[in-house]
Amino acid sequence: MKTNIFLLGVLLIIISCGKKEKKSSEIIVDLNVNKIDNPFSKSMLPLMFLDSIKDEFKGFVNKDSCFVMYLNTVSSRDVKNAIKEGKLKKQNSDSTLTKIYALSGFNKGKQYYIIDSNSNKNFSDDELVEFSKSITHNENYRDSFNIKRIEVTKLSGDNFHNQETYLQFLPAPDYFTYKKETDEEKFKHSLQLAALKHDFLYGTFRANNKEYGVGVNKGLFGDEIIFKNANTKFYPPNHQLFAKYKPRDTVKLDNKYYRIDSLSFYPPKLIIDEINNLEFIYGFRTNDISKNYVINDLKGDTITLKNLAKEKGFLLLDFWGTWCAPCKELTPELVNLHQKYSDHIQFASLAFELDPKPVLEYTKTNQMNWYNGIIKGKPKSGDMSSPIIGGLRIECYPTFIIMDSNLNILYRTCGGGDNYLGLMAFLKSKFE
Structure with missing residues (x-):
């Protein structure tokens, strides 16, 4: 009996040691998909043409004058890096999960596209968007196209997971330039589509008796984090107080300093820690001190x-x-x-x-x-x-x-x- 009690005590100690204690200075920020007051540069991504229209697709409009295109919701670079780092096995990297398909074509004097929003590879049950082929000559042509809320597959670490995104699909005949084209290639390239990403992750938290907001985005050159007072808008990029931070950076909120401890995209979460007894810190915003480069x-x-x-x-x-x-x-x-x-x-x-x-x-x-x-x-x-x-x-x-x-x-x-x-x-x- 004594032996069993002893073993139980040891087990409880091991379990308690294995749990990560929340530090008193730690602030956990839950993040959610948002598209309002986006402080980040909106990225434009081209859709790629399928080499041929496969039998698995249904619901074509004038099949002789259309092409199937796709947008990857996970970059091939991220998949390759995950496989290289051992986070993802090659046999689990199913690229069909991470594609949004679109039909782009020309019919009865109008250009059109259809986005396979429900991912069933049948375009007949999705919205047909028609427009003039010369619409891109108009300065504000983007205003003619709605922003679509779509559930897509994302990759974080070794996890594929579903997440909402807000995309605006736009005709983009000049996205790529070609030196020589046959008439057939010229027609095909005139139907090029691109997707403008409108969403970012957003959360609020309380620190030093004040409410703050934080925007998070996965940029082309790494993670981007921007802070603001919760009841104000984000500073525009050309404002002298505009600042993009990265994980492990130190940020000053009012008169206290916090370190960005970690960032997770699945589940979407940001953790920051208050820093006490800070002797000196370098920065890049107005009122900070620069390093002696x-x-x-x-x-x-x-x-x-x-x-x-x-x-x-x-x-x-x-x-x-x-x-x-x-x-x-x-x-x-x-x-x-x-x-x-x-x-x-x-x-x-x-x-x-x-x-x-x-x-x-x-x-x-x-x-x-x-x-x-x-x-x-x-x-x-x-x-x-x-x-x-x-x-x-x-x-x-x-x-x-x-x-x-x-x-x-x-x-x-x-x-x-x-x-x-x-x-x-x-x-x-x-x-x-």
Whole structure:
């Protein structure tokens, strides 16, 4: 009897040790699919043509003038990575589960499409959407197409699971460009469709006696997390307080710091922890402190941000590229700003380019007579691997950041128009 009681006690200890205790500072945020006030860039995904129409499909409209297309709800890259990492067995990676099928065609002078919303491979019981073949010539043609709520198959780790999504299917005859086409190929490509994703994950939580909202999205280059006060809208991407975070980042909510502990897409859940006794933290938003990044000039010589800023006490960073039309449109304005404020603030234009030669030529021709550097990267790639690009979250070109000699971020904005006027107003208020 004593032996049994002892074994029972040991078993209870093992069970209790195996349970993960919720930390007192841990905040668990349940996430749900949402499409209202989406703060993320909406991704446009092309549908792919099936090589041939198979017998399993039914309900065709004018079969000689239509094609079956599909959209993968799980990228082949994610499936391959899951198999490579041992999370998913190859025999379990059934790609037919993750496809939305569509019929795209031409009939009686009208273009049309049908989305197989109920996944039965029969188009006769789904909505037929008709439109003029020239509709994409209209500036606001997207407004003519409804957003569809569809239940799709997603992959998280080793789990396929169902999840709602909101997609807008659009004609996209110019999505791909072709050098040479036969008449048959030209007709086929004129029926190209693409899907615009409208949804993201959203949840609310309470911290420091305040209510917050958080948006989560799986972006092209990793997970994206954005916070806001629950009773306000998300900041637009060009706002100086707009910020995308990643798992393990630290975020400041009012006067307290929290670390993003983990993110799960199935079940959709975000866990953050309050950080106590924090001595120092670097950031990328206004009122944060930047790391002292090392940058390269066009000759390959290096310098730190602090060394650039120390002479005049202030530093204006201009992230741009010769491939960026809005950047080049602002060049004359930037030259004027430099002439006006060069005694008060150090200018540093950092081009995101593969080759310094076009940068050197452009800066000389356009009299950009200040510090010019280069950050090696492929233009328009969204590559965030550079320490300064990733660390300061440079996702929009041009981006302007103003710092003091201690690298306190005083102001940031991106783009022209009102955003550039805001930069000018800040410089005027600071130095006039």
